[in-house]
Amino acid sequence: MSPRLVAVSNRISSVRGAPLAGGLAVALVDALREKRGLWFGWSGKTADQSTDTANVSQEGDVTLATVDLSQEDHDAYYSGFANRCLWPLFHFRLDLTGYDRAHFEAYQRVNRRFAGALSPLLRDDDLIWVHDYHLFPLGSELRRLGVTQRLGFFLHIPFPPRELLTTLPQHRSLVRSLFDYDLVGFQIEDDVKRLASYVEQDLGGTVGDGWMEAFGRRLNIRAFPVGIDTARYHDFAFSSHGQREYLRLREFLRDRDQIIGVDRLDYSKGLVRRMNAYELLLESQAAAHGRITYLQIAPISRGEVAAYQDFRRELEQHAANINGRFGQVDWVPIRYVNEAIPRRRLAGLYRASRVGLVTPMRDGMNLVAKEYVAAQDEKDPGVLVLSRFAGAAQQMRDALLVNPYDTEEVAGALEQARTMPLDERRNRHHKLMEGLLRDDVSDWRRRFLEALG
Template identity: 50%
Template sequence: MSRLIVISNRVSRPSKSGNQGGLAVALSQALRESRGIWVGWSGEVTDNFTGHIGFAEDEGVKTATIDLEEQDVDEYYNGYANKTLWPLFHFRIDLAEYARDFEGGYNRVNKRFADTAAPLIEPEDVIWVHDYHMIPLGQMLRDKGLNNRIGFFLHIPWPPTRLLVSLPHHSKLVSTLFAYDVVGFHTEEWLESFRHYVEREMGGTVDGDFVTVGDRTIQAVACPIGINAKEFAEAAESEQAQDMLTLVRASLQDRSMIVGVDRLDYSKGLEERFNGYARFLKDHPEHHRKLLLTQIAPPSRGEVESYQQIRATLDSLAGRINGEYSDVDWTPIRYVNQGYPRDKLAGIYRAAKIGLVTPLRDGMNLVAKEYVAAQDPEDPGVLILSRFAGAAMQLKDALLINPYSPEEMSDAILRALAMPLDERKRRWRAMMDSVEGQDISWWRQCFTGRLMAVDRDTARVEPETTAG
């Protein structure tokens, strides 16, 4: 049996507390089944990079990690990954920073990952590389002579060609994707953007799932990621979730709650969400004191200036809205800068009559699926979802909105509050069927099934249907 070698920026070791994210749970399960190894950064900084590999095994999952130098973190992680690629791939070209040091650090660290992983890989192993931190890694592994099946999955959007060409050396970066056998995206939209770039900028051809540039052909596919729906629904029934549900409901004093749960990031549309909610309060004073928004937003990437700015903006905006509309016994926004374990979060989701998920651009957005999975089937809440989230392609029975329009968001909140039980149940059931049918295990099998089926002797040869 082939082992699975997972390579990603960070390694998530299994936790007895059960607080791993859905992606980590799915990958851990696959690694156990295949006796595989998870390779990545430890999260620790060292004065001098030595190449030392820290091996560990937790809950049957083997991990191999390296420490990076402070310069590596500044240039590769905070720099090229999160100041250049992240904003560009989320259509925020105005925030993207281009620096030679960033690009140099990105390539240097990817080579360090290649140097670390290569000696651990056996000829029959299947390699699965994850996300924008690692785009050139496959080519670096090929340069070391590896002929293994290698797949890559992008967990963020792929930008339109007109934006991607603003990236210095963009064709060089994209060409490294052709070292992989299978490249995956969350949605058909991101896949189509990739195909368009290949055709327009690289002179490539597309034949179904096969994309060819020169003499190199790969499979490019859309596999929308899911959550462990059964486990999350069970978490909503747990003692911890029920305790949190009781606590939140007691604090609401018969008011309805809207909930938002997002990492503190400009792509999540938090400023637009607050403005949309403020518009609702302005347009519908009859709902004052009857409703509140609980926004959970754990800080992230605090070293990056744009993230410092979004936090300052939200602090100011929440204060202004609360100052304008609060009363002595009612505050319209609860703004919380901390995260919660899965079980408690499931209880918060269930307490909310409305889930408000408004990213300006998102590869998928699993919060939308978690909110659906946590609902009481007999009295489900209503999901209001940005049409620019990848999840909108699957959760069509949510109230889909343009997050840039405060009026549209306000109208959706009003509609959700007034929605009758039978309609809420019908919409929830349709969404839950999707969440359960295309869960995290389905996603993993969707991608790895393609990768496992690759014939290594012919996979990198142009198919007859596109020859000539």
């Protein structure tokens, strides 16, 4: 009998809703169903006090185990250390990084609480797979409780250079926690190299091909780029929901071309610079006026964090200024919405858009880029304009790769994408789809679990 998979993430979602949620949920649920696994994490609820015992339930073949957090723990662990400190630091935004020792103590405390609630549920032959920056210390806390099972950790966001990492007062503790895992996975090889540089130069450790040694332990580490459920997402674009959205939008656009951007409302996504590039396109291409429109979908995220509130106001004002400057009675240059759109509808919107604009300033992977390509009609596909600083750029060389800091380059790529001949669009799309089908989410999951087991 194969080992049971235990997946741990900051928050868990419905097993039944995973195909519509996409991303990590799809990858985990398929594996958990296959191995009759356990999914552990925060319930998404706050209580008067954090709970030490997991609430266990069953959804089909998958066991769900959740804990509640107090508002104080949630604010300090999640909104505080994870998202005011680690998130901006790991996205190279030192100017937005806040260091607060009380937040770090809460981060440690919540990870300790997670470990205490999870350990009684474990079996001797479990494979434990921990996900993302919220849970760096979980492996150490489990080892402290005597857990000896195979432990894997996957970081979904970028890993910073040592010059930035060492600004974190707790940098040594954070990296030390990685060495309690048996296997660590990063999105791209550059992230592995950044950790290797820190291990060699700051810890005096040893680095080899696929392993590192420090703190008296050897850590296996590799890049495992995350994919998407490519075939399923392509089908979404042509499903009844996707087709209805496609036809509705094409009727609304009439003969206009649409640029689409879909991102959480986050400063790492480069949304203001993206609007600057679109504004420059309108300045330099008068013939595009009334012929092209830009739809930016940006669901609100972490609205309680001050940096996100400020960013939202800046973006709204910027979109209004561009519309006021260039808009016409029958043409609005930018349509900016904060609505979260279900994946099946979104696939239809992607299919109706001539250009997919994905220009984060820094991103671990970016699955929107892959979903946009997967949703296209191969007979008349759109063109992806992609930041070279997204992890996806390592695999998607046939997109138009741009430097998101170079406004003129992005504006030029938008015009190139908008006017690209059909044969070139088909050729680029065919090559991109080959890669997406080969390196899909099931392949990512299989490779990581084989390496861990």
